[in-house]
Amino acid sequence: MSFTIADTLLSSRFFLGTAGYPSPKVLHDAIAASGAQVVTVGLKRQLAPGQNPLSKSTTEGVSNAFFQMLKQNGAHLLPNTAGCKTAREAITLSHMAREIFDTNWIKLEVIGDDYTLQPDPIELINAATQLVKDGFEVFPYCTDDLVTCNRLLDAGCRILMPWGAPIGSGQGLVNPFALRTLRARLPNVPLVVDAGIGSPVDAVKAMELGFDAVLLNSAVAQSHDPVKMAEAFKLAIQSGRMAFEAGIMSRQDMATPTTPVTGRPFLL
């Protein structure tokens, strides 16, 4: 089950986001239940002094100390560039993230449309090109467009993270054909389905397509019991991967008898 991504051997194919949990304890327990070894984190512009505490977090009480604790427990932090719309913004934010979280991994998000949060391919490629030169391991959040993905590889990305569906939409894999095409055309590139996963079934499907890992957040954080859902996804991702490795039977329209009987029991 283990695999290598960015020269790092991982035994879990589940990357988990840390946003929107009811409390730091639930977040902590959900990460533990998920078995995830890669967790995404963010950076936020601080609010004006006097208006709010500087360390205000979307999950109250989660600070850098919390993330460093996760790191000490073996988790790999994957900071994102959420909110960026230009390569310039994303590059600056990536450098800030590298300093704060002490990692050269960056989940590169450069958004081109507010409604769908669809990545802007041009700005994304421009940012990736510069960041690779600056020594980053770029995990680009991209669409499932094959040519964009190829350009990202040309820019020096070693991993691709195409969307399954728009961020936070929970729609699952809206274009399995495109994902299947990516897998077929890029057999040696680590591919992670990032965004849009709603149910563990979606994660199973992504893994059955031969994707290397799944990154999700809302599906766990917004469930009624995030700790239980984290475990459900862990099992689904393991199950989907095992099914892919075992080889799924091909579909056919006709029935084929399963039990090796000799015709009808009493008709000679």
Place this chain on the structure above:
Amino acid sequence: MTTISISVNGLERTVNQGTTLAALVEQLQTEARQESDPTAVATAVNEIFVSRSAREAYTLQANDAVFTFSPITGG
């Protein structure tokens, strides 16, 4: 003492001429009643990253737009 006008996270602010970025970060943390900890934030000036080690050498100029970022949860 001569002062200059800058902005910090979008809000205008007046600082003494010659103030370094490192001193500003310390001031901000004091105002927010946080312990002085240069590693708690990352900084950019005019959308360009200024590393922790470069803050002391960076003297703020009039109209500089300073941004400070801190870690949060993220997807």
